[in-house]
Amino acid sequence: MSDKKLWSGRFNEPTDAFVEAFTASVEFDQRLYRYDIQGSIAHATMLAKSGILTAAERDAIIQGLETIQERIEQGEFNWSVALEDVHMNIESALTEAIGDAGKKLHTGRSRNDQVATDVRLYLRDEIEIIRAEILRLQRALLTVAEREAETILPGFTHLQTAQPITFGHHMLAWFEMLERDRERLADCNKRVNVMPLGAAALAGTTYPIDRHYTAELLSFDRPGENSLDSVSDRDFAIEFTAAGALIMMHLSRMSEELIIWSSAQFGFINLSDSFCTGSSIMPQKKNPDVPELVRGKSGRIFGHLMGLLTLMKGQPLAYNKDNQEDKEPLFDTVDNLKGSLKVFADMIPAISCHRENMRQAAMKGFATATDLADYLVRKGNPFRDAHEIVGKAVALCVEKECDLSDLPLEELQSFSCDIQQDVFGVLTLEGSVAARSHIGGTAPEQVRAAIRRAKARLA
Numbered sequence: 001m002s003d004k005k006l007w008s009g010r011f012n013e014p015t016d017a018f019v020e021a022f023t024a025s026v027e028f029d030q031r032l033y034r035y036d037i038q039g040s041i042a043h044a045t046m047l048a049k050s051g052i053l054t055a056a057e058r059d060a061i062i063q064g065l066e067t068i069q070e071r072i073e074q075g076e077f078n079w080s081v082a083l084e085d086v087h088m089n090i091e092s093a094l095t096e097a098i099g100d101a102g103k104k105l106h107t108g109r110s111r112n113d114q115v116a117t118d119v120r121l122y123l124r125d126e127i128e129i130i131r132a133e134i135l136r137l138q139r140a141l142l143t144v145a146e147r148e149a150e151t152i153l154p155g156f157t158h159l160q161t162a163q164p165i166t167f168g169h170h171m172l173a174w175f176e177m178l179e180r181d182r183e184r185l186a187d188c189n190k191r192v193n194v195m196p197l198g199a200a201a202l203a204g205t206t207y208p209i210d211r212h213y214t215a216e217l218l219s220f221d222r223p224g225e226n227s228l229d230s231v232s233d234r235d236f237a238i239e240f241t242a243a244g245a246l247i248m249m250h251l252s253r254m255s256e257e258l259i260i261w262s263s264a265q266f267g268f269i270n271l272s273d274s275f276c277t278g279s280s281i282m283p284q285k286k287n288p289d290v291p292e293l294v295r296g297k298s299g300r301i302f303g304h305l306m307g308l309l310t311l312m313k314g315q316p317l318a319y320n321k322d323n324q325e326d327k328e329p330l331f332d333t334v335d336n337l338k339g340s341l342k343v344f345a346d347m348i349p350a351i352s353c354h355r356e357n358m359r360q361a362a363m364k365g366f367a368t369a370t371d372l373a374d375y376l377v378r379k380g381n382p383f384r385d386a387h388e389i390v391g392k393a394v395a396l397c398v399e400k401e402c403d404l405s406d407l408p409l410e411e412l413q414s415f416s417c418d419i420q421q422d423v424f425g426v427l428t429l430e431g432s433v434a435a436r437s438h439i440g441g442t443a444p445e446q447v448r449a450a451i452r453r454a455k456a457r458l459a
């Protein structure tokens, strides 16, 4: 393939060899080839419909591009750094294959609207894949939630025992985070799915193009309203990365809990061997590498968000070469999101719960103290007084190293004569979770109802 630069007309001297490599993007933007070809086929089809190309030229272009796609997919395409990027590599190969008709493809178009179109087509597809992967993880969470709807563990605030909760309820909290993530991506896609093509370099083009037709061919919702904005806008990439940063933040929080829960000290869950690794020196080790790595990866995605914002902040309208720097962070965000979501969706159903350990842990730390206070309120005490009474009872238990439910009735009654035999039902873990039986509460029956609603939302 000829390496002759497509823009060499006004140049007398060859490009400096280092500059050529320094400014090239083909090494990473070649992954856009399918979208570049898809956009070019739509563009050529529109040019022919508008009488700018002949039908024969259009057909030669389309066939030529399809052959190039096959060559790329067979690994038979020779990418050239001298041809700078995916766009000029493909256009050069096309002209080499079909001659003059190939040289007409770029009529009424610029690489500026071309690249913006390619990236949007790419991201639109990836958003769909990522949303499907989130959905798979959500379904996995529902399966675990269903299985563990009655499993009791301590709920924490400040990582100190707070109140008993059900494990199913905890899984549903994660489900909600992911539901927002999936929604956010769908919303982001509304801004992604707008077509820059036809903006040309920055001002539009003198040819009688039909942007609505091209948009329809490419299933874009509409052509971009303003040519300057169309070639220079990367908000959609920033928005996507922000949504990705939130997803990674959520996965990182989940990771943190999985890591803590699977420690010998907590012993709440077992992560399947297939998602853990060993130590080269300590024979006993089984390390939660997968959640740790996902937690770690959140950092680079947050970095990409900051990188993209900074990339854009100093740019005057319209296109600037700076924009070439949008791709690597965007691609890396997509790759790591997909990987992290996939490994989570595979790992979550394989979690097993050590229900007895969770139960024992919930027995520690006076998890039902609030239930006792609520009991006293039901017997007519103002909540503040009830809080005070229970606080004193807890202090006694701390001293005696026992639980509230271990105190004999007479001793409990020394704090309040409103305490009767029925208090012991209130002090059990089961009584505590069952009592929180309203929408959004942790009672097993509410968890089951929430799972039913969640399934309906996903359907």
Ligand code: ARG
Pocket (backbone or CB within 6 Å): 025, 029, 085, 111, 112, 115, 319, 321, 323, 324, 325
């Ligand atoms: N490789 C370039 C990019 O990724 C394509 C657009 C180049 N346009 C230009 N006028 N130099 O942004």
